[in-house]
Amino acid sequence: MEQYIFPKLTSYDALLLLKGMGMTITVTLLAIAIGLAIGFFIGLLRSLKIPVLSKLLLVYIEPIRNSPLVAQLFFAYYGIAMVTDFNPSAFQAAVWTLGINTSAFAAVIVDASIRSVEKGQWEAAYSLGMNYWKTFRLVIVPQAIRVFIPSFVGLCVNQLQVSSLVSLIGFVDLTRVGYMLTLRTYRPFLIWSIVAVLYFALSFPISKFARYAESRVKSYGKIG
Amino acid sequence: MTLHFRVIFNNLDFLLEGLKMTFYISVFSLIIGFFIGLVVAFMRISKNKLFSSIAIAYVEFFRNTPFLVQLFFFYFGLPELGISTEPVTTAIIALGINNAAYNSEIIRAGIISINKGLVEGAESLGFTKFQIVRLIIIPNALRVTFKPLGSNFINLILTTSVAVSITANELMSNAMTLSSNTFRPFEIYLTILVLYCVLTFSLSGLIHFVDRKFISKGIS
Amino acid sequence: MIQVRNVSKSFGSTNVLNELSIDFDKGVTVIMGQSGAGKSTLLRCINGLEKIDGGDIVVDGLSINEKKNVREIREKCSMVFQQFNLFPHLNVLENVTLSPIHVLGIEKKKAQEKAMRFLEMVGLSEKIKSYPSQLSGGQQQRVAIARALIMEPSALLLDEITSALDPEMTSEVLEVIERIAREGTTMLVVTHEVSFARRVADRMVFLENGKVLADQNTEDFFSSNNERIMRFLQKIEFN
Numbered sequence: 001m002e003q004y005i006f007p008k009l010t011s012y013d014a015l016l017l018l019k020g021m022g023m024t025i026t027v028t029l030l031a032i033a034i035g036l037a038i039g040f041f042i043g044l045l046r047s048l049k050i051p052v053l054s055k056l057l058l059v060y061i062e063p064i065r066n067s068p069l070v071a072q073l074f075f076a077y078y079g080i081a082m083v084t085d086f087n088p089s090a091f092q093a094a095v096w097t098l099g100i101n102t103s104a105f106a107a108v109i110v111d112a113s114i115r116s117v118e119k120g121q122w123e124a125a126y127s128l129g130m131n132y133w134k135t136f137r138l139v140i141v142p143q144a145i146r147v148f149i150p151s152f153v154g155l156c157v158n159q160l161q162v163s164s165l166v167s168l169i170g171f172v173d174l175t176r177v178g179y180m181l182t183l184r185t186y187r188p189f190l191i192w193s194i195v196a197v198l199y200f201a202l203s204f205p206i207s208k209f210a211r212y213a214e215s216r217v218k219s220y221g222k223i224g
Numbered sequence: 225m226t227l228h229f230r231v232i233f234n235n236l237d238f239l240l241e242g243l244k245m246t247f248y249i250s251v252f253s254l255i256i257g258f259f260i261g262l263v264v265a266f267m268r269i270s271k272n273k274l275f276s277s278i279a280i281a282y283v284e285f286f287r288n289t290p291f292l293v294q295l296f297f298f299y300f301g302l303p304e305l306g307i308s309t310e311p312v313t314t315a316i317i318a319l320g321i322n323n324a325a326y327n328s329e330i331i332r333a334g335i336i337s338i339n340k341g342l343v344e345g346a347e348s349l350g351f352t353k354f355q356i357v358r359l360i361i362i363p364n365a366l367r368v369t370f371k372p373l374g375s376n377f378i379n380l381i382l383t384t385s386v387a388v389s390i391t392a393n394e395l396m397s398n399a400m401t402l403s404s405n406t407f408r409p410f411e412i413y414l415t416i417l418v419l420y421c422v423l424t425f426s427l428s429g430l431i432h433f434v435d436r437k438f439i440s441k442g443i444s
Numbered sequence: 445m446i447q448v449r450n451v452s453k454s455f456g457s458t459n460v461l462n463e464l465s466i467d468f469d470k471g472v473t474v475i476m477g478q479s480g481a482g483k484s485t486l487l488r489c490i491n492g493l494e495k496i497d498g499g500d501i502v503v504d505g506l507s508i509n510e511k512k513n514v515r516e517i518r519e520k521c522s523m524v525f526q527q528f529n530l531f532p533h534l535n536v537l538e539n540v541t542l543s544p545i546h547v548l549g550i551e552k553k554k555a556q557e558k559a560m561r562f563l564e565m566v567g568l569s570e571k572i573k574s575y576p577s578q579l580s581g582g583q584q585q586r587v588a589i590a591r592a593l594i595m596e597p598s599a600l601l602l603d604e605i606t607s608a609l610d611p612e613m614t615s616e617v618l619e620v621i622e623r624i625a626r627e628g629t630t631m632l633v634v635t636h637e638v639s640f641a642r643r644v645a646d647r648m649v650f651l652e653n654g655k656v657l658a659d660q661n662t663e664d665f666f667s668s669n670n671e672r673i674m675r676f677l678q679k680i681e682f683n
Contacts, residue, residue, distance in 0.1 A: 062421075062425075063417070063421050066378070066382075066420065066421050066424040066425060066428075067382070067417045067420040067421050067424070068382040068383070068384075068385035068386075068396065068420055069382075069385075070385040070386055070388055070396055071385055071396060071399070071413055071416050071417050071420060072417065074399075074400065074403075074409065074413050075409070075410070075413035075414060075416075075417060078403065078409035078410075078413065079409040079410035079411075079412075079413045079414065080410065082407070082408070082409050082410050083227070083410045118529075120525060120527050120529035121529060121531065123493050123523075123525065123529065124523075124525060124529035124530075124531070124588075125531075125543075126491075126492070126493065126518060127491050127493065127518050127521075127522060127523035127592075127601075128518070128519075128522060128542070128543035128547060128591065128592070128595060129515055129516075129518045129519035129522075129543060129547040129548075129595065130543060130546065130547055131515055134546050134547070138542060138546060139531055139542075142533040142534075143531075143532065143533055157288070161288075161289070161290040161291065162290065163290075164290035164291075164292045164293060165290075165292060165386065167292070168292075168388070168389055175290065175292055175293055175296075178293070178296070179296070182296075182300060187304070188296070188297075188300035188301045188303075188304055189297075189301040189302070189304040189305060191301075192293060192296050192297040192300065192301040193297070193301065195293050196285075196289045196293050196294070196297060199288065199289045199290055199293060200285065200288045200289050203288035203289070204284065204288045207284075207287065207288055
């Protein structure tokens, strides 16, 4: 009987894994940048509590937070291309879908961080003659940022994990590289273990930092 | 652009079958996730260093790796060791184990919230052990954990869609099958997005209702 | 200087200010009344922190109903709050210099010199590097007073500034206010401190149900035989 020999992992495979890791980092960072930009804007508008607008913004935020990212990705990549002339590449679809997904969660965090600062802080600044932007920039942001950072870093960790789903629309990130390597080497146990460890190496330090930042906020205590 | 939502109505049965499977997977992984979460939470607060280290490693590992990779590991990786399961079973187990990591942290907070004084106070009033658990410990723990566990469950339902990657015949998988048979991805995925929203919105409405009516009543 | 004309303000179905009219001029005016009489609301309306439902408030010729005037009015009337509302992320000196630098456009060095004068006045020139959380309530409130004074407002609005303090700190804050009053600063003071009011007030205003019930010089007020005022003063002194 012929003995089957599993192909070995080569240094080229290691390079592929690194490349995949690089693409995972790229997609995640771009998505977080987009998400932060849109999310900041929407969260800021939400914090103003303008009656009708506030509800309208929820129409943007809530469906994104309450539907699966996989369905969002498939809709953006396969669905939109089918009915419009706009034909995004897997990379574009990945970055923008993940970015818009991030923005909904970021908006909630921005809104909550701004509202975490007591009303008296606005009043004190106003009564000293400061306008909205000066108050926001000089008084509110420096306080809100302490609430914002741990939650936002937590969100980044989460978005790093779910960025793996972009492999399902064919984008070659770390997960996709893993998939490709299992097809070539027939060593799924080993490959998926390596891929998991690589994600862990990226994610764990950031989530440790999030926890550290959170403990800092708690020791900072109540403002006042 | 012309939209043909008839494709949805013509294949409603197929999609509803997927929805049923999504429920099935969600409920079973909810149960597994809760009980493993309970065990991990008790291990985490145990004075035994070995137990608590295992619990910490468990939580950190599953929270810092993507669920998709975990699912691939269970589905493709474990058969290499001779453990192989069907897609649906694999999805249930993987989701349960993943969800347990998140649940355990919440349950731990619930356990910590029951301080000694509360129990001693009840003992001094002459309650039996069983009464203390039923009247004091469970209501208090629920107050802290019910809503966070509820949002974990909603997250779990959304995460079932990842099982599309191993074709577990749940809602997302059936949508993908339908889409590749009919070439109507726009209508199909849009419908699916709305369906998931309806599902999660009504569930979170229910969770809030139950919480307000039965659990957090009398607490502002 | 401050003219309040038929001002109404309600929160939901409760009318807090009821077509209230009163003028405030130079000197120290102490406003008293039961809780809910509308004292704090009146100050907050003058500062534009609450929007009035009807009537008008004119400060140095500027109507508060003109949206563009609100900021300028706030510069003219600085408010000190019951809860201090110091900026917790800034130290004492930064708290006091923030608005001169960013609102009045004064150079940082000059603003700091100016701040030192006011911090000396409230007796806190030693604490300029401390953060609010490192100060006692009385010290925090004195910083808040310096922060309001540095804007050189036409009037200082003091909204129950000792209510959150224990008796010892109350007297240290009131001493500072007395000193400032003697220098001729115009002040509207909402307080329950009767003996303090007797000492510093040039004029006493008594509010009830959102209207002015009495508006007299201090001596007449405290010897008033209006039954409501007598009962109010008895109750406070009893406490």
